[in-house]
Amino acid sequence: MGRKLRMGMVGGGKDAFIGAIHRFAANMDGMIELVCGALSINPTIAQESGELLFLPKDRIYLTFDEMITKEAALPADQRMDFVTIVTPNFAHFAPAMMALENGFNVVIEKPITFTLDEAKQLKAKLQETGLILCLTHTYSGYPMVKQAKAMVADNVLGKIRKVWVEYPQGWLSKLSEREGNAQAAWRTDPKKSGKSGCMGDIGTHAAHLAEYITGSKITQLCADLNTMVEGRMLDDDGSVLLRFDNGAAGVLMASQVAAGEENALKIRVYGEKGGIEWAQMEPNTLLVKWLDQPTQILRAGGNYTDRLSTYATGNCRTPGGHPEGYLEAFANIYKNFATTLTAKMNGETPSKEALDFPTVEDGIRGMAFIDNVVASSQSDVKWTTYTI
Numbered sequence: 001m002g003r004k005l006r007m008g009m010v011g012g013g014k015d016a017f018i019g020a021i022h023r024f025a026a027n028m029d030g031m032i033e034l035v036c037g038a039l040s041i042n043p044t045i046a047q048e049s050g051e052l053l054f055l056p057k058d059r060i061y062l063t064f065d066e067m068i069t070k071e072a073a074l075p076a077d078q079r080m081d082f083v084t085i086v087t088p089n090f091a092h093f094a095p096a097m098m099a100l101e102n103g104f105n106v107v108i109e110k111p112i113t114f115t116l117d118e119a120k121q122l123k124a125k126l127q128e129t130g131l132i133l134c135l136t137h138t139y140s141g142y143p144m145v146k147q148a149k150a151m152v153a154d155n156v157l158g159k160i161r162k163v164w165v166e167y168p169q170g171w172l173s174k175l176s177e178r179e180g181n182a183q184a185a186w187r188t189d190p191k192k193s194g195k196s197g198c199m200g201d202i203g204t205h206a207a208h209l210a211e212y213i214t215g216s217k218i219t220q221l222c223a224d225l226n227t228m229v230e231g232r233m234l235d236d237d238g239s240v241l242l243r244f245d246n247g248a249a250g251v252l253m254a255s256q257v258a259a260g261e262e263n264a265l266k267i268r269v270y271g272e273k274g275g276i277e278w279a280q281m282e283p284n285t286l287l288v289k290w291l292d293q294p295t296q297i298l299r300a301g302g303n304y305t306d307r308l309s310t311y312a313t314g315n316c317r318t319p320g321g322h323p324e325g326y327l328e329a330f331a332n333i334y335k336n337f338a339t340t341l342t343a344k345m346n347g348e349t350p351s352k353e354a355l356d357f358p359t360v361e362d363g364i365r366g367m368a369f370i371d372n373v374v375a376s377s378q379s380d381v382k383w384t385t386y387t388i
Helices: 018-027 043-052 064-073 093-101 116-129 143-153 182-187 198-214 326-345 360-378
Strands: 005-010 032-038 082-085 105-108 133-135 160-168 218-226 237-244 249-255 266-271 274-279 285-290 296-299
Touching: 005 018, 005 064, 005 326, 018 032, 018 326, 032 043, 032 064, 064 093, 082 093, 093 105, 093 116, 105 326, 116 360, 133 326, 133 360, 143 198, 143 266, 143 274, 143 285, 143 296, 160 198, 160 237, 198 218, 198 237, 198 249, 198 266, 198 360, 218 360, 237 360
Parallel strands: 005 032, 005 082, 082 105, 105 133, 160 249
Antiparallel strands: 160 266, 218 237, 237 249, 266 274, 274 285, 285 296
């Protein structure tokens, strides 16, 4: 193709957190350039944000529908190739659907939509158009998460029996949504976040990580959701017992009132021969625990091609010992998406490593997780059969 992919952005203006993260990640490998944006629902912020990013004046848009309509009318060698959507949950579906209807590929924040039905509608539109949707479940972008997945797939640990995954945070230990915290305000508002707070926000990350690494799907669950901070409208804490389609049992815990915790996502997976342990706050390390020998420590590094899978080393940027973290993991999602989209535009078949990024199927399972967890927590029945 001989050029960078052209990206448009919906949301993510100067008053937002996640938009800058997406722009850093998209730019890291030099494959993508931001060419246009509808960066805020506030016209002043949208205009100022576009100017701060040095976007052309005629490609700073005030609404997503204006952006998509005008970009679609541009010549093929000028218009954006895909749109990244980084708005709150309730504002995901409309720009995503309109982008697909106008021939644009989509990158979207999780959870994918506001409801499960909306996620299914996006899948139907993708099947109709043949376009690509990438869901930014960031933690699947870490090299040692990919190494863990490869080891499970290669049966290194034997049949998987047990999964523990936890995501404690402490940032909502107070009623921050009423103290001027904009992130807290929309994430705890059911009209903007959806039917679940904590489980929708970070519980979906934990569930995705469990399914991604094990290659197995959750089939049943038993959930207990709590609202610990008085006056809050959505859950801020919860625990879920899990059953997987391979017979494994699991425990998932997510809390945003674990005072003092930062982003302590951690997963342990155990098979017949041993287990693995990975923690997001020490992401370059994967512990491999054996039944009949000492624990093994695997480290991320692009020079470890003799001991790590191609999925792991292909997503490392530096030799071992140089820390790679959240931004690099985010960038790996974009890199794999961009490599896949470029191959498709060139009429080529992308590699299996390039295809390793979350898609609409992961989005649907995330929305199903939210629905089933809420239903289980509200039910007196111990086990809720997973429905999609």
